[in-house]
Amino acid sequence: MEQKTKIRADDGKQELTITREFDLPLELLFKAHVVPDIVEQWMGTKVLKLENKNHGSYQFETSDAQGKVVFRANGVIHELRPNQKIIRTFEMEHTPFGVQLEILEFEELTADASKLKIHTIYESVAQRDQVLQLPFTYGINMAHNRLQDVVSKLK
Amino acid sequence: MNLRRDVFQAIADPTRRSILLLVASQSMTAGAIASNFNTARPTVSKHLQILTACSLLEHKQNGREIHYHINAKKMKEIADFIEPFRKMWDDRFNKLENIMEKYKTKK
Numbered sequence: 001m002e003q004k005t006k007i008r009a010d011d012g013k014q015e016l017t018i019t020r021e022f023d024l025p026l027e028l029l030f031k032a033h034v035v036p037d038i039v040e041q042w043m044g045t046k047v048l049k050l051e052n053k054n055h056g057s058y059q060f061e062t063s064d065a066q067g068k069v070v071f072r073a074n075g076v077i078h079e080l081r082p083n084q085k086i087i088r089t090f091e092m093e094h095t096p097f098g099v100q101l102e103i104l105e106f107e108e109l110t111a112d113a114s115k116l117k118i119h120t121i122y123e124s125v126a127q128r129d130q131v132l133q134l135p136f137t138y139g140i141n142m143a144h145n146r147l148q149d150v151v152s153k154l155k
Numbered sequence: 156m157n158l159r160r161d162v163f164q165a166i167a168d169p170t171r172r173s174i175l176l177l178v179a180s181q182s183m184t185a186g187a188i189a190s191n192f193n194t195a196r197p198t199v200s201k202h203l204q205i206l207t208a209c210s211l212l213e214h215k216q217n218g219r220e221i222h223y224h225i226n227a228k229k230m231k232e233i234a235d236f237i238e239p240f241r242k243m244w245d246d247r248f249n250k251l252e253n254i255m256e257k258y259k260t261k262k
Contacts, residue, residue: 005245007237020248028255042251116248135239 009132014125016132018118026108029116030083033104045071054079058088075099083108090120097131098123162209162229170194171202175211175225182215182224 009016022029032038036047048059054077062071075089086104091097103119122128166172170192177183177191189199203223206212210229214221 003241003245005241005248007241007244009237018244020244022248022252022255024252024255024259028258029251031258032251032255038254041254042247044247044250132237132240135243 009128012125014123014128015119015121016128018120019115021109021113021115023112024114025112026083026106026114029114030106033086034080045073051077052080053077056080075102096127098127100127100131162211165205165209165211168202170199171206174199174202174206175230178212178223179225182222184220184222188223 005018005020007016007018024032032042034050034052036050039050040047043060045060045062048061050056050058056077057074058077059074060072061069064070072093074091074093078087078089080086084106086102088102088104089099090102091099100123101121103121105117105119107115107117109115120128122131166175173192174188177188185200185203186196188203189196192199203212207214207223210226212223213226214223
């Protein structure tokens with residue numbers, strides 16, 4: 001089966017691209033990026049602020065079940081052209097990953113299909129590679145925690 | 156043919172990831188590995204077989220015992236690789252597509 005989401009991250013570069021085709025009209029794909037409660041649903045984070053305009057800013061926050069903040073990110077919207085393009089920065093607070101520049105391009109394919117291309121540029125090759133590895137590290141840690149749970153039950 | 160994908164299918168399973176973590180610190184026999192899990196011994200054997208087939212685990216005959224150890228080089232290779240990152244975005248975008256379906260019909 002062909003993979004719907006494609007990542008291109010060449011060795012030794014400080015950028016990557018994510019491309020994805022959706023079975024959605026262009027307007028709905030764009031709407032999913034600018035309506036706060038929709039963004040919350042698919043990004044899995046709370047949207048504290050989302051100013052959809054040139055020189056606007058945004059802020060995301062995720063808390064665990066105990067209400068402790070586990071993730072906070074923010075950025076500035078450099079340029080926003082409805083149904084066409086969003087240029088923005090993104091930074092995860094209290095992490096060593098720096099600031100990344102994101103260029104989102106929205107394209108109509110047919111009346112019911114559209115395409116999103118996200119071009120992300122990091123401060124350095126090392127930072128890009130670190131961000132790329134985050135989900136992998138997370139997966140291994142989850143497995144480790146589960147393992148510890150199992151082991152502690154055996155005691 | 157598609158070896159890389161096989162590797163990621165191998166580590167997609169939580170039991171197999173736990174096995175990798177177990178043998179990461181020391182080489183172990185199949186029996187010692189199995190004793191860490193509630194699953195039946197043949198199930199653990201099957202996991203070991205899969206992990207060995209995609210070179211994440213290697214084994215060495217020690218007298219009558221076979222010890223499993225991690226192939227650090229292969230682990231490094233997948234740690235560098237981007238599949239979990241792609242998967243994360245794919246999951247997000249699938250969700251986006253599902254959510255927006257609702258708005259489609261409303262129109």
